[in-house]
Amino acid sequence: MVQTIGNPLSWGAQAAVGTGHALADATSGMRSDPNVSPRVNTIGLREVGLALRLGWRDFLHLRSDVLMLVVIYPIVGLLLAGFAFHAALLPLLFPLVSGFALLGPIAAIGLYAMSRHAETDPAPRWGTAFASLDGHMIGPVLTMGLYLLALFTLWVASALAIYNVTLGPAMPTSVMGFARDVLTTPEGWTLAWLGIGVGGLFALIVLVTTLTSLPMLIDRPVGLPVAVAASLRVARKNPLAVIAWGIVVAALLLLGSLPLFLGLIVVLPVLGHGTWHLYRLAIDFDD
Template sequence: MVKTIGNPLSWTARGIANAAGHMTQTVERIGGEEQVTPKVRTLTSEDIRAVLRQGYADFAAARSDVMFICLIYPAIGVLLAAVALNTNLLPILFPVAAGFALVGPLAAIGLYEVSRRREKGEEVSWLAALRVVQSPNFGAIMVLGLYLAALFVAWLVVAHFIWLVTLGPMPPISVPAFLADVFTTGAGWAMIVLGMAAGFCFALAVLVTSVVSFPLLLDHNIGVPTAIVTSYEVFRKNPKVIVTWGFLVAVLLLLGSIPAFIGLIIVLPVLGHATWHLYRRAVTF
């Protein structure tokens, strides 16, 4: 029998049914399949020193700096070139650079996979690390990543608003003039103080909800809610250690950005690998 093309109504109905089936499967995966309850350990300042040593060891063994050179420097170059050609973008340069820390936990997912494989004695390469997209929990990882992306966009909106009510709305004449306005006027210092306060709130939200959630989702097929709750419990049980960790990450990222972001070649991979080891020390099953 010759198969004919159905009428538009039946074709649409089949399409909706298929889409609904895929959506159901995605929701189920986001919810996770493992019915386990992570247990949270008590951390000390020595754990921070230890995970940094382990992170550097992974970095030295896997040479993950090569990947960051390939991915980050073109993006930084485009951003700096855009700013150089358009002073209207100057007010968002620092918010964009600082806001990278908000999406850092997602950007480092390949580094977690490298550390996970090295810990298990498996093949360690960037080709192997990119297979993280084949993880049964990759959908859940992307959902949590969208949450971080939303926070990043919200931060840019807030930062732009702060600039508007302090130094704006007229665009800067030049880079020297903009820097002079920032550091030698009351409005400029108001922008700095308000921006730092707002940035702290966004950074704390990311730290509390994702300090271990991405490595946990990569390591176990659990749901996003469980990962977020576990991350919160790690913070609640170890507030001093986790705040110290977050402050250290911020300081190292700042130092790595001076000059011309060169230090990020080392800082970003080491912090990414160290985050995996922090998760392994903080969470057990």
């Protein structure tokens, strides 16, 4: 049907109705669906290895699209490092770079969508994958994004507090001086161990709450409470596999950060696709 230009009042009413429908979809996605009951499977190290292999397969199959999708993340990493040096906040360089991984699950939304779309389309494209997402996931995904951003902020604040009670509060004047203080003084070793312990706690919280919840929200409109509860059940039922996956993620992110974060161009898509396949192995639905 031919669309004509209406008067401003009718156009505004149509826009308001469309916005209302979008907000209703986003809000409805926050509620649990009583008709959906995810079934948690038993997984082990074999499934962790299989998820990684499938993630690598998807990376190779979708490489042209994935590289464009994730090339921004090494740039962001360099910007974080540049900010820390420029602002003379060297103690926050490692927390900023490592804490950026706390936002990884929300940054991998596009990768989950691509792996999902690749299950039915032999030649998927990222535009088509995003087009398949509906309004029901906007509210839950936005909420999870704010949750991860809050954890990232708390981690950076915690790291700064740890520095202040160990080597601070004065900021170091050079990279070499800061490295020498961290590696050769008791206060520096205390800073390192406290930072690793507290950072590991934040990483564990993110891991158990998002491992399967975000892929599930991309997969179907289950509601945010159902998705998060299922992710916690996966961690409770399969602690060895979940911890192993967390170690793999941490190790690959560390390797991918060298040199100059360029390895993340490969590591991020492999982990993103692998997380999708781990979700498929860990969760079943009755339908």
